[in-house]
Amino acid sequence: MGAQxxxxxxxxxxxxxxxxxxxxxxxxxxxxxxxxxxxxxxxTLPKTHPLATLRxxxxxxxxxxxxxxALAHDVVIERMETxxxxxxxxxxxxxxxxxxxxxxxxVDVDTVDNxxxxxxxxxxxxxxxxxxxxxxxGMGGVVRNTAxxxxxxxIIAKYSITFGLRDEQSAYTTEPEAIAMVLxxxxxxxxxxxxxIATRNRSALQAIAKP
Numbered sequence: 006m007g008a009q010x011x012x013x014x015x016x017x018x019x020x021x022x023x024x025x026x027x028x029x030x031x032x033x034x035x036x037x038x039x040x041x042x043x044x045x046x047x048x049t050l051p052k053t054h055p056l057a058t059l060r061x062x063x064x065x066x067x068x069x070x071x072x073x074x075a076l077a078h079d080v081v082i083e084r085m086e087t088x089x090x091x092x093x094x095x096x097x098x099x100x101x102x103x104x105x106x107x108x109x110x111x112v113d114v115d116t117v118d119n120x121x122x123x124x125x126x127x128x129x130x131x132x133x134x135x136x137x138x139x140x141x142x143g144m145g146g147v148v149r150n151t152a153x154x155x156x157x158x159x160i161i162a163k164y165s166i167t168f169g170l171r172d173e174q175s176a177y178t179t180e181p182e183a184i185a186m187v188l189x190x191x192x193x194x195x196x197x198x199x200x201x202i203a204t205r206n207r208s209a210l211q212a213i214a215k216p
Contacts, residue, residue, distance in 0.1 A: 044074040102214035131187050131202045135168070135179035142174040143167045144183035148191065162190065180209035 024031060030038070050057040068076075133146040145165035152159070164186070168179045184202055191200075204210065 040074050040077070044071075044077075047071065100213055102210050128199045128201055129191075131184075131200060133180065133183040133187055133202065133204050135176045135183050135206065137171050137174075137176050137179075140171050141167050142169055142171055142176060142179050144179045144186070146183055146187040148187060161192065162187075164190070177206065177208050180204060180206040181212065184209070184213075 021031070047056070128151050130149045130151060131146060132149075133144070135142065135144040137143075143166065146163065147160060148162040150159045150161050168174055168182065184204065187202075188200075
């Protein structure tokens, strides 16, 4: 009836043809999608949820509907993205973000306007980049200690890895991860220094400024 009301078809038209014309999925596919959503929701419950401790266990005598769903959608749970139901707390200290189209001005930009020459010499400069090519998404970063010098011009760390497939990731989503990885891998002696992060992805900077 719903497909006939949408398309205005005659009563003699078969249900399969009417559903296809109306863009309505068959009943079997709708049940499969509902089962998939239920299985994903059960596996990604918050830790504070009373049903989070329940696990689907396989028994020999009887297979429950949840067990059948878990076996039908046997996937790696660790690869599922956990989306928290809350935003960043307002009392959380945000990063100072400045961006512009002038590359020379971006090189000379500072986190504080009244930075002295001594403090500027103690800064840590980080450059990150992410790109997609040949179906893969990669990211890299370089950490430079301005007070270091030496044979490598103060470069103390750098990396370049393949983050994932282009069907699953993009250069936009990879850029914040590149910044986060550099900050996680910084040496302990540089954690209390003034850090400046430079990237060419303006969308990532806007997302960091207003998460």
